[in-house]
Amino acid sequence: MSEEDMMDGEIVKKFMFVNRRAPYGSIYALESLEVVLIAAAFDQDVSLVFSDDGVFQLKKGQDTADIGMKNFSPTYRALEMYDVEKLYVSKASMDQRGLTKDDLIVDVEVLSDEALADLMDDQDVIFSF
Amino acid sequence: MSILHTVNKSPFEKNSLDSCLSLAKEGSAVLLIEDGIFAALKGAAKEAQMKEASQKMKLYVLGPDLKARGMAEDRVIEGIEIVDYAGFVDLAASHDKVNAWV
């Protein structure tokens, strides 16, 4: 357990959630967010990565009224309250999709592929959605 | 630290393989399973990219998924090792973590 910190006798692992899909077209983004909130409640060291179409999850101004689905994008803004503050976005994926930081609903750290690869390497567990 | 990446998408349909290879570090391993095995084929569009990748990481393909799709082992690009499910388990155990590019 060399990479795991012990806090109050509890194991704290570095959990990374990799989000690679757009919202609404499938349920993965929403249900991933549900796991993130639980992992935070378990006091794990949580990081979220948005890459490929996952970057679309953070787009400002989502309005689902006309598709009859729940707009869950405000939850990303609430993550801070759950002490989930490590949000990373792939620069390459943003560029490819014509998005900039101004398009996003929350403050994130934009990372190069190299930095993302290092970050991934540093994790204990990777959850893929 | 080293990661076993699994890719289960055909490279002709989805970008999972490209995304994986752009984030997989030197010394990591990539295992192609399910429809991901189509990236392992000699003479197909991904051959050059896979050969290049094999210079910096270990590449594997799941034999049962090849066989199921009618792909004989001699169709697999040199440098990609064929493993069975027991080999998949060994790879998962011998790397620090598994990252599934689902």
Place this chain on the structure above:
Amino acid sequence: MKFAIQVNEGPYQHQAADSAYQFTKAALEKGHEIFRVFFYHDGVNNATKLTTPPQDDRNIVNRWSELAAQHELDLVVCVAAAQRRGIVDEGEAKRNGKDAENIAPGFRISGLGQLVEAGIQADRLVVFGD
């Protein structure tokens, strides 16, 4: 070594459920421990005992149940995902006023905390999905 398995897809639609089963079986045969198999997203559909595939096809649900019986596997179905998709045990049926249950033997319905705990306790998490 202790493995945790996450299954994100239902049976038959996608190979993920088959791959997860084959991996789990191979890991057990090699003497590894399976800490838990967690069914999420449409993966919860692996747990309905109402599944009736043609006789010449594999029965994915029974296969999990049998493996669980043989190896005392902990097969956990996410409650939130299960409620959305109509996978119900007796307790859930009672709580939600449903007149039927459909959970297959060997499976239990529980919260997402079980997935997080599996991530914490197991040496490796292996995810199968679409």
